[in-house]
Amino acid sequence: TKIDGTSGKIQKIERFHPKRFFPRLMRDLAGHTRLSPDRRIVRLEQINDRLKKCKDSADIFRFWKTELDRRLVEVRGRVLPPEMILLHPVETKARTPAGDKADWQAAFRDKPMYLTVALKHWAIVVPARETRTIGNFLNCLYQVSRKMTFMINQPHFVEIGNDSPNVYVETLEQLCNRDPQLIMCVVTDDKADRYAAIKKKCCVNRAIPTQVIKSRTITPRHGNMLLSVATKVAIQLNSKLGGIPWVVKVLMESVMCVGFDVCRDTKDKNKCYGALVAAMNHGKHRQHSEFYSTVNQHSYGADLSDSLGLNIVKALRSFQGAFENNLPERIIIYRDGVGDGELKYVHEHEVGAVREQVDRIYKAYEKKPKLAFIVVSKRINTRFFDAKGNPKPGTVVDDVITLPERNDFYLVSQSARQGTVSPTSYNVLYNGSELGADQLQVHSYKQTHMYYNWTGTVQVPAVCQYANKLAALVGQFLHQPPHTRLERKLHFL
Incomplete structure (x- = not known):
């Protein structure tokens, strides 16, 4: 192609259509970046070997008096049993095991939805x-x-x-x-x-x-x-x-699970939106949840403690409205979107603000709240391998590689169809729920089954995934909170 008014050598120009080729390029790229567990182990061992043989890196390790182990760290883990997916409130035939792949898409070929x-x-x-x-x-x-x-x-x-x-x-x-x-x-x-x-x-x-x-x-x-x-x-x-496609058996009769995430406004970088989604359960024979969601706008980098505490109060009022003025016996908060450098701030400010607001509500009813505050992180570098490849969904690791000063654990909740599975880090910043570590781990795994945009488990508790979805909708498209009449529906799926 020759451009008018130019001279010199003519170069052939290839027209490129990103929309036509991008999906194919990404699939080809994934073949190189999403390594299977055995290939990733080989790569890690090769990098380890190169670092030891390189004089410059060896000098740095010697200066800091550190040394890389020759082998990957071996840790003990345990695998939680697969969940039973309930597809009807009464019929025992209308249930299906999640299985080793934690996927129940095929069940809906001949089975109903729960509600x-x-x-x-x-x-x-x-x-x-x-x-x-x-x-x-x-x-x-x-x-x-x-x-x-x-x-x-x-x-x-x-x-x-x-x-x-x-x-x-x-x-x-x-x-x-x-x-x-x-x-x-x-x-x-x-x-x-x-x-x-x-x-x-x-x-x-x-x-x-x-x-x-x-x-x-x-x-x-x-x-x-x-x-x-x-x-x-x-x-x-x-x-x-407002329907419920499926449920898993809830361990507690009265509990409110809360997910909270933040998204920056794509139009105005000085604005952020904090989204809270609560799944509310109450009643001995009631397995399905009622939902509540709310969004707050705040300045980028501003203190979130006050808005988070007030949104928890809104969720508690919604719980009371749904269940004859009762308050939940337990509140479990999953906080997403927190970096390691922000943990101290979240612990000192957000946890304190939430506890203060919750205590105030429960004191009026002469009750003591049972609260847990857990930071969830999925963007981590830790990877697990077992003898046969990827660990099974439900794999929990809470020793050796966890920090002694923290009450934390890792949970693998998904089955990776390609590449190496990524665990999720759970850091329990506060636990006044009277639930042990094992019970919190089981409850967190159950929550990963409850995201209704996917007939399988997700990487984080469903309330976190819902909060992420809602925050993204507001930050990228709405640029203002949704109508309050939608607070009780999962309209953002």
């Missing part, structure tokens, strides 16, 4: 050229939802001529006046401005759950791929309406 909310009044906004695509997908959605005992009525269709953000916003404004339970928006690509406009209109202005789905995702493909997509969408829809 469903009928989707009677809803709407779909779809570009005219994608009408046939959404029709085929809805047939699959009806097919899978019947087996899951999830009733879905015919939606109200609205075809739009173009997919600009303004057209979606105008259409949504009209649909919101019909007071639907949920609105599904079919989009042709993942443009951020369109997604933000849809979510802002429904999450901030009108308090209606939405499901945004790309046409490519619901386009018929080989095998049963579309049925699998329909199953995942059905689970999401039910969750956003």
Whole structure:
């Protein structure tokens, strides 16, 4: 290609389409970066050998009077038993073991969801050229939802001529006046401005759950791929309406689990949003949770202790509203997004502020709160290997490599399909819950099964994952807290 007005040697220019090649490049790159356990061990041993043979590095080790061990550190661990996934409040047949892979996607081929909310009044906004695509997908959605005992009525269709953000916003404004339970928006690509406009209109202005789905995702493909997509969408829809896809057996009759995470505003770097999500359980024979969420805006680098304490109070008031003015016997807080350099600050300020607020609430009812505050870290360099490769989900390590001055443990909750599995670090900054270390470990593992956007375990307790998802939605797209009428729904899934 020659550019007008230039002279000299002509060079051939190759046009590059990032969207077309990026997924393939990432898959190829993953083959080199996501090493299997045996390959990673070999690499580590090679690095160790090179450091010992290099004169400069040997001099540094000698100066600091340190030495690298010849072998990897061997530690004792234990594997928690696989959880039983309950898919019905009463039927014993409607349950399935999570198994060694901690994945129960296949169970929904012929089993129900634990608790469903009928989707009677809803709407779909779809570009005219994608009408046939959404029709085929809805047939699959009806097919899978019947087996899951999830009733879905015919939606109200609205075809739009173009997919600009303004057209979606105008259409949504009209649909919101019909007071639907949920609105599904079919989009042709993942443009951020369109997604933000849809979510802002429904999450901030009108308090209606939405499901945004790309046409490519619901386009018929080989095998049963579309049925699998329909199953995942059905689970999401039910969750956003207030339904419960599955549960695991809760160890405590009355407990509130809280996840807290922070996300920086992508438009204004001086703003941050702290998101809190609480899973609330109360009652001897009640296994499923009620949910509460709230978001606070604060300045980047500001003290979070006051807002966290006040948000815990809001969650306790919501617990009382859900369970006849009762307070939870125990509160377990999982705090995400904390670096090692911030642990002292969190311990001295946030834990103290939370305890002060909780004590004040319980004192009015002449009760003593049982509280635990745990910092969760997933971005760590520690890796575990066993004789056969990756450790199984449920592997706990709480000795040798943990710090004596801390009450901490490592938990492997996921099964890695590719590469080496990453454990999650749990640092118990405060434990007044009257639960032992073993009980906190089991409860934390149970919580990793409860994220309704994935039919398997996740790397952190579900309430942390929910808080992360909510904080990201606000920080990246809404740039303001959602409508308060959505506080009791998982609208951000």
